[in-house]
Amino acid sequence: MPSLPIHWVHARTHCQATEDEARVAAALDAAVAGGTASREDLVGQFGNPVVVLARLLEAAPDIRSTWRRWTGARLPEALQPDLDARLDDDGVLHFRLDKQRAAGGELVLLREGDAIDVQVKLKAYPAKPEEIRKVARGLVPEAV
Numbered sequence: 001m002p003s004l005p006i007h008w009v010h011a012r013t014h015c016q017a018t019e020d021e022a023r024v025a026a027a028l029d030a031a032v033a034g035g036t037a038s039r040e041d042l043v044g045q046f047g048n049p050v051v052v053l054a055r056l057l058e059a060a061p062d063i064r065s066t067w068r069r070w071t072g073a074r075l076p077e078a079l080q081p082d083l084d085a086r087l088d089d090d091g092v093l094h095f096r097l098d099k100q101r102a103a104g105g106e107l108v109l110l111r112e113g114d115a116i117d118v119q120v121k122l123k124a125y126p127a128k129p130e131e132i133r134k135v136a137r138g139l140v141p142e143a144v
Helices: 021-031 060-072 075-082 099-103 129-143
Strands: 006-016 036-043 049-057 092-098 115-122
Touching: 006 021, 006 060, 021 049, 021 099, 021 115, 049 060, 060 075, 075 092, 075 129, 092 099, 099 115, 115 129
Parallel strands: none
Antiparallel strands: 006 049, 006 115, 036 049, 092 115
């Protein structure tokens, strides 16, 4: 597989007090494997414990492996209709995956609800919005 125009992939999700942290970690691993994992303990508005689990991929093999997994799940195809709306001016592609379905090994986009938030920093030179959109459009069809 040729080099992907991706600097890094970052994914994070929340584990509420009523959820099994191991199951939530498995869902995150199903969505984005490899890289550096982190865990942060927080306290909710009503004193309830909340754990934030995150993963950062910066190594090309980890990014390629995750991209192959997303391609197998047809995520790039699902992103295509509103790709421009998912890109910010800093060259980051944003999308959310269904955390519950990821726990079962299925990767599906989610608009709202219990999600794994994913950000993909694209490589574009020069790093201008129009170049970023070109890179994103080139990346999505390549994977389909």
